[in-house]
Every structure is written in structure tokens, then in C-alpha cells.
Amino acid sequence: MASFLGSAGMQGRRGRAGRVVPPLAFGGAPAGERRDAAESRRRVLGVARELFSERGVDAVSMHEIGRAAGVGQGTLYRRFKHKGALCMALLFEGVEGLYGRARDREESGGPALEQLMGLLEDLACFNEENAPLLGAVRDAVGGERRVEMYRNPFYSWLRATVVALLGRAVEEGEAREGLDVEAVAEAVLAPLNVDLYLYQRAELGMGRGRILTALRGLLLDGLRREGTAR
Amino acid sequence: MASFLGSAGMQGRRGRAGRVVPPLAFGGAPAGERRDAAESRRRVLGVARELFSERGVDAVSMHEIGRAAGVGQGTLYRRFKHKGALCMALLFEGVEGLYGRARDREESGGPALEQLMGLLEDLACFNEENAPLLGAVRDAVGGERRVEMYRNPFYSWLRATVVALLGRAVEEGEAREGLDVEAVAEAVLAPLNVDLYLYQRAELGMGRGRILTALRGLLLDGLRREGTAR
DNA sequence: ATCAAAAGCGGACGATTGTCCGCTTGGTGG
DNA sequence: CCACCAAGCGGACAATCGTCCGCTTTTGAT
Structure with a gap:
């Protein structure tokens, strides 16, 4: 199973100078993301940020985020494996x-x-x-x-x-x-x-x-x- | 709200020698517990211990514990504010x-x-x-x-x-x-x-x-x- | 023994999370 | 231009947690 976000292989690696280079696409978009999918991801993230800041993270359910973003549960959970992953993206x-x-x-x-x-x-x-x-x-x-x-x-x-x-x-x-x-x-x-x-x-x-x-x-x-x- | 178990005032206190004396009735019975209540508490704890060790804590629901102990949800949750509190008692x-x-x-x-x-x-x-x-x-x-x-x-x-x-x-x-x-x-x-x-x-x-x-x-x-x- | 109040009891209920499965759509090769 | 199919989509669904509220039992005072 994938970890929070990004593929499993995306953890920090040592550069040649011994420096740790950060995971590249930690919260970014998947490589070949379809336009509609990108759009809905942005919308979900925006709506979530909004609702969370209004009423607190705990008081906002995933269903509500989906509804407010005009997106079904399947879509929401396909993008973000669970609520924590969504928060991680934020x-x-x-x-x-x-x-x-x-x-x-x-x-x-x-x-x-x-x-x-x-x-x-x-x-x-x-x-x-x-x-x-x-x-x-x-x-x-x-x-x-x-x-x-x-x-x-x-x-x-x-x-x-x-x-x-x-x-x-x-x-x-x-x-x-x-x-x-x-x-x-x-x-x-x-x-x-x-x-x-x-x-x-x-x-x-x-x-x-x-x-x-x-x-x-x-x-x-x-x-x-x-x-x-x- | 009470903390996990025992009343809020039951935290460790310094003895005169500077030693910390442990909370007295951490997982024990409430002082004036009724006989039937004591009985059902014991049963719940026993059943929970059993089921947990058989199938793992996560895989056993509170409802199931209640059913197996012959106790309703109200009773269960009156005794143990939540699943964590039950585990704490264990x-x-x-x-x-x-x-x-x-x-x-x-x-x-x-x-x-x-x-x-x-x-x-x-x-x-x-x-x-x-x-x-x-x-x-x-x-x-x-x-x-x-x-x-x-x-x-x-x-x-x-x-x-x-x-x-x-x-x-x-x-x-x-x-x-x-x-x-x-x-x-x-x-x-x-x-x-x-x-x-x-x-x-x-x-x-x-x-x-x-x-x-x-x-x-x-x-x-x-x-x-x-x-x-x- | 009786009776009233307090404590205990139990199942129905609401809310939330996360999964499933059939429908729709975007993008690509012919 | 079209047809195909994987990716995307969405709502119904199942499981779980924890709460509520009306009924029953215990306890203790008269």
C-alpha cells in the first residue's frame, strides 16, 4: 500500500555532498494526471482548506468535503487514501x-x-x-x-x-x-x-x-x- | 470530564520523602460500586481480555464485547468512557x-x-x-x-x-x-x-x-x- | 416491609469513516 | 471522425464508535 502521498520510493535520498534531498513531489500532482482529475483535486483541497479553517478539522467530515467540492466519495478517497492523507497534502x-x-x-x-x-x-x-x-x-x-x-x-x-x-x-x-x-x-x-x-x-x-x-x-x-x- | 480511569484528583502525589506514590485505584473498582455493576464490570473485562488475545484488539468491536458479556451498549460505555479506557483498565x-x-x-x-x-x-x-x-x-x-x-x-x-x-x-x-x-x-x-x-x-x-x-x-x-x- | 430515589441497564439511533461497483468521460490510435 | 478503454466518478452500503432515553434493579430510610 502506498504511504501518505507520493510513491513509496520517494523518500529522501542522500545527495553526493551528504545532503538529504527532499522528496520531490510530496504533495504535488501525480505525473500523468487527467485534466478533470487535476481540477477536482484542486477544488477538493481548496474546499477542505476553507472548511477546516472555518470550523476546525475534526468538525468537518469527508462526506461534507466531497459534497461541497461537488465530488463523490469514490473520487475523494481515490485521490486521498484517508482523511489524514488529505491533511498531509494540505x-x-x-x-x-x-x-x-x-x-x-x-x-x-x-x-x-x-x-x-x-x-x-x-x-x-x-x-x-x-x-x-x-x-x-x-x-x-x-x-x-x-x-x-x-x-x-x-x-x-x-x-x-x-x-x-x-x-x-x-x-x-x-x-x-x-x-x-x-x-x-x-x-x-x-x-x-x-x-x-x-x-x-x-x-x-x-x-x-x-x-x-x-x-x-x-x-x-x-x-x-x-x-x-x- | 474524568480522565481515563479514577477520578481526576487521583494523580501521583509526593510523599514526605520526595517519593511519588502511585495513584491508588487506577484500574480498580469505584468506591461504592453496586454488586451487579461490579459483576458486569468483571465480566466485561474478562470477555475483552479473551477476545482481544484471540483476534487482536483492533478486530474486536465494542458492540461485540458487550454482546459477549451480556451487557448493553449503555452499560458498557457508562463503565468505560471509550475503547481506550477499557484497554487502560486491562x-x-x-x-x-x-x-x-x-x-x-x-x-x-x-x-x-x-x-x-x-x-x-x-x-x-x-x-x-x-x-x-x-x-x-x-x-x-x-x-x-x-x-x-x-x-x-x-x-x-x-x-x-x-x-x-x-x-x-x-x-x-x-x-x-x-x-x-x-x-x-x-x-x-x-x-x-x-x-x-x-x-x-x-x-x-x-x-x-x-x-x-x-x-x-x-x-x-x-x-x-x-x-x-x- | 415498603417505597422512592439513585444507579444501573440495554437496544435503538445518529454520525463518521472508508469500500464497492456500475456508469461516464477524456484522450488516443486507426 | 470514431471507437475503445483505462481512468475518473459518484452514490449506495457496511462497519464502527459513541450517545440517548426510557425501563429495571438495588439500596437505604422510614
Whole structure:
């Protein structure tokens, strides 16, 4: 089964410079899309964006989107495998922004660990800006589909980017040697899980600065006091 | 609205020694439960456990559980606000085990950070042993209920315990001073998010040891190489 | 023992998601 | 220009979750 959007093979790949090139057509149109299909896809996306912003993602049903866009259920679900996939398509622009900022940072050079921190900061903003859609994605990806959450192209790109940055940090002597970059990458990304992040923001009353500062300290220096055996 | 189980006020509290005492009646019976109600609750729980283990949590509907237990929908949902709450009740024993092990560790003394690592290890096992139920809980807690995920008594206890351990580690000079223990506690717990953990186990093929080792290194020492400015 | 109130009970019901299957249409080769 | 057929289309349908509301049982006070 295809993942969220784009074919399964479209995950981020390493460029020759070690940079992770973003999945190309993440939320874009399928290659040989028929004109009528393209038209109806645009209409669906527009209507969905509208309704979601009016009444919240949860309060708008797929049937309603279809009706409002003048499109049947079959069509709707052919295009978007489920509600989460539709939301994912709507997230396209924001994700592009993230890719762009990561590219800029990379081109302007600087220590890999600082670039990593920048990415995490962007991710926190992304969480806040797109909270409703991200929440809907999470909800739609339940039951059998649970794995898709971490298999979608966006998360793959994220992980690959972090892995690449960590790898570079080790090579350049910024980070400890022998770091298990794949495993650590997951642990680095985990605290920015949307639900957890929003919970801290909204329920625990933590500001973005506080969350990021704590994370920065933890990631860079760990918990132990200086001088303790390591 | 009540959280998963137990009244809202039943979250972990600090004992006088700084220890976090577990919520008392997490999955137990309500105080003045009527005899017939207790009976039907037991029956429901038994039937659910049975059916879940036979065919998987996702494949068993609430209606079916009700039918098999000889109980109507109203009754079922009065007892368990939703499918996730039922699963949470089924998790009772495992959670008790976690509480017990944490208590034992605490009584046998030892460095706070080591105790923290022990807790994380237990949590990893807990994730594996109870994956299906935990997954179902996650799924059931969507839409409006999204916040409940981190507000339930179990997670509250977990967070409070980690906060207490971190606090002690700071006091006793094990951990850096000025650590934002509340914020850091979330970041410490995040990598053991069930979905993420299982994804690493099953899809990325990482063993428990590898995940925990990476986490341990990250938490204790951070990413930076020794000698780098901190 | 009686009786009233509170708690428990159960099936009908509404809403939502996602699937199915037969009809329509766009685009292409003869 | 036409005919073909895969892709697109749309509404009916099934399954599930969770709610509602009127009936029944338990409990405890008189």
C-alpha cells in the first residue's frame, strides 16, 4: 500500500555532498494526471482548506468535503487514501518551507550541531503553525495504519536529515565518536512529537523557548554534571 | 470530564520523602460500586481480555464485547468512557508491576540517574509487552480527546517520578545544576513513546538493547565530544 | 416491609469513516 | 471522425464508535 502521498520510493535520498534531498513531489500532482482529475483535486483541497479553517478539522467530515467540492466519495478517497492523507497534502506548503530553511542553513555552513538545533526550532514552529492538521493526521493513522505515521516521506526526510547532521558532527569532531546516529536521531526527534509538544505548550504552560532550551541543554550536554565520570 | 480511569484528583502525589506514590485505584473498582455493576464490570473485562488475545484488539468491536458479556451498549460505555479506557483498565496489572519495580528500586537506594535508567528500561519492556493495548489506547484518544493521552494518571505518575528523580539527582550533585527538571522530564520520556518505540523495533529492526543504550548515552552525556565548551 | 430515589441497564439511533461497483468521460490510435 | 478503454466518478452500503432515553434493579430510610 502506498504511504501518505507520493510513491513509496520517494523518500529522501542522500545527495553526493551528504545532503538529504527532499522528496520531490510530496504533495504535488501525480505525473500523468487527467485534466478533470487535476481540477477536482484542486477544488477538493481548496474546499477542505476553507472548511477546516472555518470550523476546525475534526468538525468537518469527508462526506461534507466531497459534497461541497461537488465530488463523490469514490473520487475523494481515490485521490486521498484517508482523511489524514488529505491533511498531509494540505501541509505541503509548510513542509516545503521546512525543506527550504534546512537547505539554506546547510548552504550557509556552520557547525552541524547548530544546524541540528535550527532544524529542531523550525520543527517546533511547524508544530504550532500546523497543529490542527497534524493532529488530524495522527488520528487518521490508527489501527492497521499505525506504522504509516513514521514511514511517511516527511518523517523519513526528517530522520535522514538528522542522521546526516549527526554523522557530520561526528566526522568533524563536534560530537562524541561511536555515536549510534540512527538510534540517537529518533531520540532527538521524539520530544518534538506533535501531541507531546502541544501538551507541554497548552496544558503545562511551557513556552517554546523553555521547551527548546531544555532540549538543547539535554542534547548537547546530557544530564550529568561536569566532571562526573563519562 | 474524568480522565481515563479514577477520578481526576487521583494523580501521583509526593510523599514526605520526595517519593511519588502511585495513584491508588487506577484500574480498580469505584468506591461504592453496586454488586451487579461490579459483576458486569468483571465480566466485561474478562470477555475483552479473551477476545482481544484471540483476534487482536483492533478486530474486536465494542458492540461485540458487550454482546459477549451480556451487557448493553449503555452499560458498557457508562463503565468505560471509550475503547481506550477499557484497554487502560486491562493494562492495570502491568502498570502495577511498573509501580512496584520503581518502589523497589527506590527502597534499595542507589544513584538517582541509575534509577531513572532502570525506569526507562522497565518502560521499554512495558511497551513491548502491552503493545496492542497501548496502541488501542492511542487510537481511541483522538479528536477532542487528544489531550487525555498525557493527562491520564499513569503518564502523570511517570512524569512526576522522573521529575522527582531528576530533582534528587540535581540535589545530590549527580546532575548539572539549573536543570529545568519539568521540561527535561518530558524530553526524557518522549523517546519511549509507544508508537515510536515499536516503529524502531519492528520497522527499523533495532533491538531493545540498542535503543536503550543510545538513549542512555544521549541522556547522560549528550551529543558533544568531551572537552568541547559546555 | 415498603417505597422512592439513585444507579444501573440495554437496544435503538445518529454520525463518521472508508469500500464497492456500475456508469461516464477524456484522450488516443486507426 | 470514431471507437475503445483505462481512468475518473459518484452514490449506495457496511462497519464502527459513541450517545440517548426510557425501563429495571438495588439500596437505604422510614
